Amino acid sequence: MAYFVTGATGFIGRFLVSELVDHRDGPVFVLCRASSLPRLETMIQQWTHGSGSSRVVPVVGDLGQPGLGVDPEWVAEHAGKIDHFFHLAAIYDMTADDATNDAMNVQGTRYALELADGLQAGCFHQVSSVAAAGDYHGRFDETMFDEGQPLPSPYHRTKYESEKIVREESTISWRVYRPAIVVGDSQTGAMDKIDGPYYFFPLIKRMRDNLPSWLPLVGVDLGDTNLVPVDYVAKAMDHLAHLPDRDGEAFHLVNPEPQPVVDMINSFCSAAGAPRFATPIDRNVTAGATGLLPRALRPSSLFSAVVRTAPAHLLLDQTLGRLGIPAEVVGHTSFPSVFDSKATEKALAGSGIAVPDLESYARTLWGYWEENLDDTTGRDKRTRSALKGKHVVITGASSGIGKVTALKVAQAGGIPVLVARGKDKLEETKAFIELRGGQAYAFPCDLSDLRAIDDLCARLSTELPSVDFLVNNAGRSIRRSLRLSHDRFHDFERTMQLNYFGAIRLIIGLMPKLHQQKSGHIVNISSIGVQTNPPRFSAYVASKAALDAWSNVVASEVVGHGISFTNIHMPLVRTPMIAPTKMYDKFPTLSPAQAADLVIKAMVEKPHEINTFAGNAGAVAHTFAPKAAFRILNLAYQVFPDSAAAKAKAGPSEAEPAVAAVPPAVAETEGGRESEQILMARLFPGVHW
Template structure:
């Protein structure tokens, strides 16, 4: 068994090749332009297989430009030819769509016929259904539907080429709107619903999550994760006796656009939309007698697609990065029947997960990897371009995302943590995007190792402009359970305090020599609010705060300054053992990283939250009342299962969540 794949460097293609590597035997030939061979070699290492072989060619040439000698040598030996190379972008122009989707398909089919392949697998799209109204099943193709854009037209025409001109067996796959991996969130570009993510981010940052917003019924969409699409294609391609058929890789149930938006808004922590007037009112009773052409949704879609409306949209939401063409095609008129595909996948365990189950995964990946707002901020670029930023705890969580944001703004992250492999993964991600990063593995609880680290960095780096003390250890355990665990206090002090100040002290001579440097300490809101059960953690952070406040007055004359960020509760692996936090309002690692970037750019003495400041004032003005409130929380929130060494469980959940929402961000 052998395979030929076009578009292997593309989003769906990369996942399909991984499926073939993981579940099939035989050689996998992948088409690649000569100028992209280096990128392909990186992907082959990622796939982890020596069965993937690059074949140089070009989508724009006859027979894909593959050498005739290669074709002759492999004629009759390729069982499956997957054609994925195409444009999957509603905003692409007519010429690009024509060249890639129509011309590329004709050239790919020509090569497949020259190779005498066992089956040609064409990846089309539900866009081939155009503006068809009603149920569109998998036996349907040319139903006289209108094709409202170059994308719709060329998807239809490329599928038509396969259906009418192929001399080899063929199968067609029509994915719906493809989003990131449901397990990892991985996505390679901003497309489809991702265009709306920056707007959701603005809503989250500027409006309370509980604020209801008024929306309109925008019809139905259909969203599927890329891992489902790749797994379904791999499975169906290997089923016997299915040639000449098309398969809808879609969610079996249409997804209302507003519900899809709300699922993503909920994942982002942004306000959600309510639709006072929707299809339940406009399609029933007297309004149900109104012809489809005059119904509100049809009229709205027609207006949005008109030239004047497109111009207005381009000058309004277009400035937020949302293309007017995308707004015009947010919903489908057709309902895609996928019973043939569901039957083909029966018993395989392959199915479409509910969007709500992976919406946060999609959002998190976008926020950490695809959100380009940091790099576009002129003030951030001015402060960080060319600057070396030492980041501890850079292998995950806040440190990892901070490194990505620093690199995006032109800075040079210096990555420090215990795990070398994870640091190298972060460096690889930065370098693939054109950045530069350095890796320095170090156990920051080992003071002698820190001394060696400081010597190496001071000697090898041209400058040390920023130090971000982010690595930390958190322990949530009451004093009652800590009587025989004094090492809890020693461990938190060793990493959070001694390790942090040893690092700064080791790098101060280099910064004094430069006559500049800025230290950012990722502290905790607990230093201001003194929550129960965090005596070991809060004490270590308070010690770091106090030390920094003292030495700041000594070093300011040398151009060295300090910022302490009293960070609220962040959704990181560090809080994972406390299952109680799974339902608590938290900020994301990306939001926390934004605060770290702000600290480097603006260099304030402290960055606090409103609630943290209120807690500090309460402890000063009314300490007895503050301790009474904290004792109430101590009674409501039990010790975690991890602290007691038990399986998680407990009661009073409603009271816990109420307090958590009232005092958002505090470590209970």
């Protein structure tokens, strides 16, 4: 098999090429402008997993040129050798104008057909969209196309017209794929642009940051929408393209169960920790009454008609537009059509390819957006002023808080200097930053090895023009009670080695450079546990408290040289470090992006400490009512058990005996204990119980 793909560097195209490389044999030729070859080479390394394979071959051309601008000699050489021609290059943007849509979607399709004909390709695969159905009201199945449906925008019109060109003008076999609204990868959340529901994410973030999550908000029924993750779309296309005897068919790559817009928004509100919307009147109650009205007078029709008018656009641009939500998007939040996908589902039967439920991956999508696509940091003038051109050394930069902090620093124009043990992950983060036009350095180092830290300091001091900020983020957490630690003194040694000795060795090693500069700011990621003293964290809290105390003493010695410190008493953060403690899955936690925002704040404002309300409350309680505080902590010690990992590593004398079955009374007790755990976690949010 041999393949030709247009739009391979686009969102869906990248995933499709990855599927072809991983699951099919033969070369994959990808169209690319000459100016984009360096970027494509980076993607080829990702597609081939750095193997140096030559299976993905760039073909220089241009979507805006006849025959896609491909060299006629190349076409003649490969004529009759391309089995599948996938045409994905197009504009997928509701806000694009008529001219852009026509040039990319309509004329681009005609040029792609011209090239496919010259190549005598086996089958032309057109990636269309459910937008081709326009404002058709009712059930729209895969056999339907030209139903006299209204086409309310340039995007809808050109999707319809490009599909019509394929149906009527193609001289070779064809298949059409109509995805619904495509969102990020359901496994990783990967997305490359703001589109569809992502336009509403900044508003959800603002709600999360300014309103309590328990506050109910009044919503309205805005009809139904339809979302599918890009990995489903790519897998389905790959499978459907290779089925025999399906030429001349269209396939709906949609969720078989349309989702109310309010439910979709609430899924992302829950993922973000923002308040949710409730609709006071259920649609089942109003369906009977509205069904008697002419379609044009029904609430959803009236809403769509009004928001698409020029006065409404002007109003929306001055309101929601300031939050990054284009007026054009508001008018198309729901579909009047219900997309029937029975034929597609039947064709996919037995393949294991199906649309996952949004609830199962909404948090993944939100997390990726918050960590990679949210541009709030880059747009803040004060942050850019403080970080632009500055070298920021970040330890533990291969994942979690450190990685997201690096991305935010780069977004603000800073230069992250990535430090962690894993070289491959550092290089991935560095490449990601550079692909987005940023600059970064990677310095692999085992921060539990003091000699390795000395070598790192020497390199940083000589290879960097300056060290403007140091973020001590790398750390080790151990959750184990004293009764299970009698034979594990090394837990305390290794925690202190990384969290305390490693951190101060790095600071001391860089001090000559900071003194020479007469400037520098050090941010220590400490813990809320230093203020609250939660049980089972004696090794971890002691190491963080030691770093706090050391920094407080040294700060008074170096402040006259322009060197300062910030200790962030970080609450519980959803990072790989807490992943082994499964009960934390139900606890309120900060996202890595929220934690990174605190780190950015520490660098911009340079306060002595950054604390949370819960942390300050714990510190006050220990100062003014220590006996009561320790009684509450002892209650927590009784309520929250040692983890299974802690018991397993404690040895047979300390671990609890296994039982064959859980009696009903015990199961009821465990259920009550879980309720107590969740209650305490919500009363004292962010504490490491």
